[in-house]
Amino acid sequence: MPSRKNTRRTPLTSRWMGLTLVPLYLFTLVLVLGPLVYMLVLSFETRADVWGVIPQFTWANYKNIFQPVYLNTFVQSLKLALLCTGLILLVGYPFGYFMARLSPRGKKFMTAALMIPFWTNSLIRLYGWIIVLRSGGTLDKVLMALHLTQRPLKLLYTYPAVVVGMVYALLQFMILAVYSSAEKMDWSLVEAARDLGASPAQAFFTVTLKLTMPGLLSGVILTFIPSMGLFFIADILGGNKVVLVGSLIQDQLLQAHNWPFAAALSVVLMLLTSLMIGLYKRVTHTTRLEGLL
Amino acid sequence: MSQTILQLQNIEKSFDGTPVLRGISLDAAAGEFITLLGSSGCGKTTTLRIIAGLECPDAGRVLLEGRDVTGTPPEKRDVNTVFQNYALFPHMTVAANIGYSLKLRRRPNEDIAKAVAQALELVQLTGYENRMPAQLSGGQKQRVAIARALVNRPRVLLLDEPLGALDLQLRRQMQLELKALQQQLGITFIYITHDQEEALTMSDRIAVMRDGQFVQIGTPAQVYDEPRTSFVARFVGSANILQGTVVAAGHPGGLVTARVAGCPVCARAGQTEFLPGQPIALALRSEQVDFAPEGSGIPAVVKEKSFAGGMLRIALELPDGSRLVASRHGIDQSLAPGQKLCVRCAPEAAVPVEVDD
Numbered sequence: 001m002p003s004r005k006n007t008r009r010t011p012l013t014s015r016w017m018g019l020t021l022v023p024l025y026l027f028t029l030v031l032v033l034g035p036l037v038y039m040l041v042l043s044f045e046t047r048a049d050v051w052g053v054i055p056q057f058t059w060a061n062y063k064n065i066f067q068p069v070y071l072n073t074f075v076q077s078l079k080l081a082l083l084c085t086g087l088i089l090l091v092g093y094p095f096g097y098f099m100a101r102l103s104p105r106g107k108k109f110m111t112a113a114l115m116i117p118f119w120t121n122s123l124i125r126l127y128g129w130i131i132v133l134r135s136g137g138t139l140d141k142v143l144m145a146l147h148l149t150q151r152p153l154k155l156l157y158t159y160p161a162v163v164v165g166m167v168y169a170l171l172q173f174m175i176l177a178v179y180s181s182a183e184k185m186d187w188s189l190v191e192a193a194r195d196l197g198a199s200p201a202q203a204f205f206t207v208t209l210k211l212t213m214p215g216l217l218s219g220v221i222l223t224f225i226p227s228m229g230l231f232f233i234a235d236i237l238g239g240n241k242v243v244l245v246g247s248l249i250q251d252q253l254l255q256a257h258n259w260p261f262a263a264a265l266s267v268v269l270m271l272l273t274s275l276m277i278g279l280y281k282r283v284t285h286t287t288r289l290e291g292l293l
Numbered sequence: 294m295s296q297t298i299l300q301l302q303n304i305e306k307s308f309d310g311t312p313v314l315r316g317i318s319l320d321a322a323a324g325e326f327i328t329l330l331g332s333s334g335c336g337k338t339t340t341l342r343i344i345a346g347l348e349c350p351d352a353g354r355v356l357l358e359g360r361d362v363t364g365t366p367p368e369k370r371d372v373n374t375v376f377q378n379y380a381l382f383p384h385m386t387v388a389a390n391i392g393y394s395l396k397l398r399r400r401p402n403e404d405i406a407k408a409v410a411q412a413l414e415l416v417q418l419t420g421y422e423n424r425m426p427a428q429l430s431g432g433q434k435q436r437v438a439i440a441r442a443l444v445n446r447p448r449v450l451l452l453d454e455p456l457g458a459l460d461l462q463l464r465r466q467m468q469l470e471l472k473a474l475q476q477q478l479g480i481t482f483i484y485i486t487h488d489q490e491e492a493l494t495m496s497d498r499i500a501v502m503r504d505g506q507f508v509q510i511g512t513p514a515q516v517y518d519e520p521r522t523s524f525v526a527r528f529v530g531s532a533n534i535l536q537g538t539v540v541a542a543g544h545p546g547g548l549v550t551a552r553v554a555g556c557p558v559c560a561r562a563g564q565t566e567f568l569p570g571q572p573i574a575l576a577l578r579s580e581q582v583d584f585a586p587e588g589s590g591i592p593a594v595v596k597e598k599s600f601a602g603g604m605l606r607i608a609l610e611l612p613d614g615s616r617l618v619a620s621r622h623g624i625d626q627s628l629a630p631g632q633k634l635c636v637r638c639a640p641e642a643a644v645p646v647e648v649d650d
Contacts, residue, residue, distance in 0.1 A: 191347050192380035194367040196394035196441070206393075210384050 043263035053259055061264035070248065070265075077245040081227040084166040088174045088223045091167070093216060096178025097208075100185070107183075114172045126165060126236050133161050133237070157239035165237040166227050173226075174219035181215025182208075214284040221280055225273050245269055297359075298323045298481045299344065299449050304353035306339055306505075313339050315505040316353065321449070324479040326472070328492040330529070331502030337485045338377075340502075341451045344483060345374045358448065373442035377453040379434045381426040381441070387413070388422035391441045412440035415474065432463050439471075449481045456491070468494055489529045493517060501525050508649065519563065522649040526576035533582070533617050534646070535575045542567045548640055551575065554611040556591040560643035567645070574648045579606070581642035582619035590637030593617065595630050609636065 046056040064070065099110050117125060132138045135152040143149040155161050185208065193203035209216075231246030245265060252262035299321040306314040314336045321327050329337045342348040344355060346367035355363045362370055373394075381390050389396075391412050392405040400408075413419050416436035426434060435455060442450055455471070456464045472495045475482045486492055492499050493513045500510045501524075509521040520526035523534045537553035549562040551573045560575050567573065583590075596616075597608040607628060609617045619636065628634075 186378075186380070188376055188378060188380045189382060191367070192374070192376055192382070193393070195345055195347070195372075195374045197368045197397045197445070198393075199366075199368055202397060206397075207382060 039263045039266055042260055043267050045260050047258050047260050051257065058260075061260045062268075064261055065264060065268060073243050073248050074245055074268075076243065077228050080162070080166070080242070080244065081224050084163055084170065084227045085220055085224045087163065087167050088171050089216070089220065092171055092174030092219060092223075093178050095171075096175045096215065096219075097182050097212070099175065099179045100182035101187075111176075114175060118172075122169065123232065123236075126169070126233060129161075129165055129168065129237060130156060133164070156237065157241060159238065159242055162234050162238040162242045165233040166230060169230065169233060170223040170226055173222040177219035177222060178212060178215040181212040181218075185211050217280050217284060221276050225276065228269060228272070296323055297321065298325075298357070299483070300354075300356040300359075301340070301344070302354045302356065304340070304343060304350045304355070306336075306343065306348065306350050313505050314343075314350070317502075317505070317507050318353075319500060319507065319510065321481050321483065323448075323481060324475075326475050326482045326484065326495060326497045328484045328486060328496040328499045329502055330486060330489060330492040330499050332487055332528075335502045336505040337487075337502055338453055341374070341453050341483065341485055344449070345372055345451055346370050347374075371448045372451060373445060373447040373449075374451040375435075375438045375442045375453065375455045377455070377457060379426075379438040381434055381437055383426050385426075386422065387418070387424050387426070387429070387437050390426065390437060391444050393441065394445050408444055409440075412444040415443065416440045417470075431458055432467070435459065435467065439474075443474075443478065443480070446478070447480065449483060450475075452482060452484045454485050454487070456486075464491075471495065493529070499529075501528060503528075503649075519644060520576050520646055522647040523574055523576065524650040526644070526646050527650065530576075530578050531618075532576040532578045534648070535577055535617070535643070536615065537573050537575065539567045539569050539571045539573050542569050549573070549645065554591050554613040554615065558591070558638070558643060559640035560645055561641055563645060565645060574646050575643040576646045577617075577638055577643045579618045579620040580604075581638050582609075582617060583637050583639070584619075585635040585637040587635060590635040593634055593636050595628050595632045595634065597630060598628060609634075 042053065043061055044057050044059075045053045046058050046060070048054050065074070099107065102110060130137075133156040135154050135156065137156070139155065140149070140152045143153070144151075189207050189211070190203050193207045194200070198206060228244065229246035229249075231244050231250050234242045234244045234247055249262050249265045249269075252258045252265065297320050299319075301317055301319040303316045303318055304314050305312070305316050317336075317340065319327070329340060331337050339348060343350050346362070346365060346369075350363065353363075354361055357370060357372065382393065385393070388406075388409050391409045395405045395408055409422065410419070413421060416439055418433060418436050418440065421429070421433070421437075426437070429437065435458075439452075439455070452471075456467050459467060468491060471482075484492075484495065493516075496513055498510060498512055499516045501508045501516060503524055509516055509525045511519075516525060516529050520529060520532065526532040526534065535553045535558065537551035537558065539549060540552050540557060541550040546564070547562050548559050549567045551558050551560060553575070558575065560573075591611055593609040593611055595607060596610050597606075599606045599608075603622065605621045605623065607619045607621070609619060611617055617636065
């Protein structure tokens with residue numbers, strides 16, 4: 001039972017608490033909600049002939065997306081994102097799973113090893129891949145020295161180069177998401193499954209996979225969404241050959257100065273994202289993305 | 294007893310160089326209720342995990358119905374476990390938990406539903422099919438865990454302190470239910486506990502464990518009345534251990550007289566040969582310490598009195614400085630700390646034991 005002293009003090013405390021939250025509300029209003037509303041409004045306005053926008057309502061920007069050339073960009077982006085997410089899942093899930101089974105020291109070491117590269121700017125790390133992948137670069141030298149290939153592979157500025165870059169940039173999100181889920185798992189459940197007659201594979205699919213599903217799905221979201229929009233990876237490693245929704249938005253905004261269309265593209269991308277998070281919520285019954293906090 | 298179901302032969306096991314089991318052997322008959330009794334860290338759980346196949350022994354063999362299963366994985370053993378923390382699958386309903394092993398064996402759905410309903414009836418949880426484990430109380434989880442382990446009718450059921458997390462009243466009730474269940478199904482139970490009362494209530498045989506070894510294996514009456522060592526006497530009946538010297542040697546099966554704290558005490562000699570002058574340790578249960586008239590028995594001084602669980606505990610000091618605990622039913626007003634009295638015991642009450650602690 002709460003003491004009387006406690007109940008008397010609560011209103012005052014909560015009033016103060018309310019006041020301390022004001023900066024947070026202001027921050028959210030000005031820096032998060034404001035730009036969102038601005039973008040939404042912008043996406044329904046008309047592009048001016050030379051510069052800026054005319055405040056005139058139109059659906060044209062959204063209809064524009066359905067032009068084959070733009071629609072194709074969406075489809076290509078989705079394909080690339082699916083491919084990358086699939087590869088990341090194949091590598092990241094076992095990685096995160098086995099990481100959770102390490103000794104406490106091993107876990108600490110692996111977490112550090114995953115985090116340390118992040119102290120370097122992502123662009124710089126990406127340029128590192130240019131050195132590795134470029135014609136006559138590190139990879140070519142190694143392969144030719146081992147007599148596995150006769151001439152340079154010319155990997156840079158190709159689709160596979162973009163995939164490699166994406167997988168590299170996003171892999172640790174999947175690993176950490178799966179790890180945080182697997183770390184919390186009660187491994188005696190796997191023993192119980194074995195005891196009840198499950199083979200190691202059956203125990204994995206009926207117990208481990210089910211219980212690490214929140215981490216797995218969260219990892220999928222954390223990799224799928226960014227891989228639709230990480231235009232600089234496509235730009236740097238793919239030359240101009242691979243155009244993503246992210247690149248398209250950037251081009252429309254900075255090169256074509258078609259702000260309303262860029263806004264409409266962004267809104268659609270955001271809707272896709274929300275849809276995925278909504279699905280995650282439905283499946284896992286939580287709003288918290290595993291591995292993010 | 295009928296045929297042997299489970300045999301452990303000289304099982305040894307170490308973890309990181311620390312020996313946990315030092316060569317234990319045990320035969321369990323069909324339908325027998327065997328309790329492994331010991332304090333935590335004595336190797337009880339490791340023994341159980343080796344029987345289940347969750348751990349592999351360094352040396353020794355496990356035989357199930359005469360077949361060597363030492364290297365057989367847990368899923369291929371006709372043994373099921375009730376885990377200490379229940380280990381119910383949190384993402385499955387009660388029915389799915391219980392039916393899990395049947396589903397793995399691809400039994401038709403109707404059969405599974407029927408078996409699950411039967412198992413739930415057995416543990417008196419009919420109607421709980423669609424609950425999730427998180428919605429159950431501790432006692433209910435316990436029952437589901439038992440139902441899940443029993444649904445396959447294994448040859449041997451392993452229970453790792455299954456009642457440890459329950460409150461005393463529920464615990465007593467579950468003890469009786471488990472015993473009844475075991476007798477009804479005729480399944481061999483290997484039951485772990487550190488509670489000597491629980492072991493004495495439920496078991497056909499008790500294996501007292503200490504430091505990875507069985508100190509004594511016997512019926513509750515044997516372990517209680519004829520403890521082999523001072524550890525068993527203290528652990529199972531919280532007995533007094535009196536140190537003395539043999540004065541008059543009796544022949545095996547007769548009586549032996551020892552000098553304890555300067556006074557003669559008679560004890561059962563059992564099957565052991567005693568020689569005069571030899572040191573001897575006698576186990577004497579607190580309720581068998583009698584008070585004697587002045588001038589007979591051993592003089593003692595009352596040091597402390599406490600009342601717990603319907604029993605009055607009286608701590609006494611003997612002339613040689615050793616302590617002796619006597620107990621009586623009800624509150625005795627006549628004793629006070631500092632009071633001098635004399636104690637003695639009936640000859641059949643004191644049992645010679647090997648000193649091992």
